[in-house]
Amino acid sequence: MDKKRWTAIYSLDLSTAFDLLRADKLREILEGKIEQGLLLSLLDFLKGGSFKVKVAQETSDRFELDRGCVQGSVLGPSLFSLYGGELHSILDEAWITTYADDSYVVVSDENLDSLTEKQSPNTMNT
Numbered sequence: 001m002d003k004k005r006w007t008a009i010y011s012l013d014l015s016t017a018f019d020l021l022r023a024d025k026l027r028e029i030l031e032g033k034i035e036q037g038l039l040l041s042l043l044d045f046l047k048g049g050s051f052k053v054k055v056a057q058e059t060s061d062r063f064e065l066d067r068g069c070v071q072g073s074v075l076g077p078s079l080f081s082l083y084g085g086e087l088h089s090i091l092d093e094a095w096i097t098t099y100a101d102d103s104y105v106v107v108s109d110e111n112l113d114s115l116t117e118k119q120s121p122n123t124m125n126t
Contacts, residue, residue, distance in 0.1 A: 005108040006115045012103040018076055021069045021083050023047060029082060045075060 023046040030039050049065035069076045081098060095106040109115040 003108075005110050006112045007106060007108040008115060010105040010107075012105065018080055019068045021046070021080055022067045026079065026083050042075070042079065046079070 023043050026046070027039065027043060030042070046069060049068055050062050051065065052062050053060040069079055097104050097106075107115065
């Protein structure tokens, strides 16, 4: 905008994003990029989650979770950033900034018609 260009900004707030993190997909992303022992430790951190539901005096059985990351943990934002970090690979000509589950996608061009074309789903690299 400072350069007098047409600019579109998309704000993405993925509610319950940490609940969507899948260990198998994170493994695919990190395999070969970090040391195997560290990868296994991270995956171990993600498994073993469970929950119960209590309503009044009744408590349900324990249910095992097959996805998700502990919210409020030190590793949570970093793991989700690694998991969601592939966003840049599906958007052409965009500047992306991300922290945990909040992302901003900025696309600009000197011409409004060109900017509109860049935003078209048919031109995105999906």
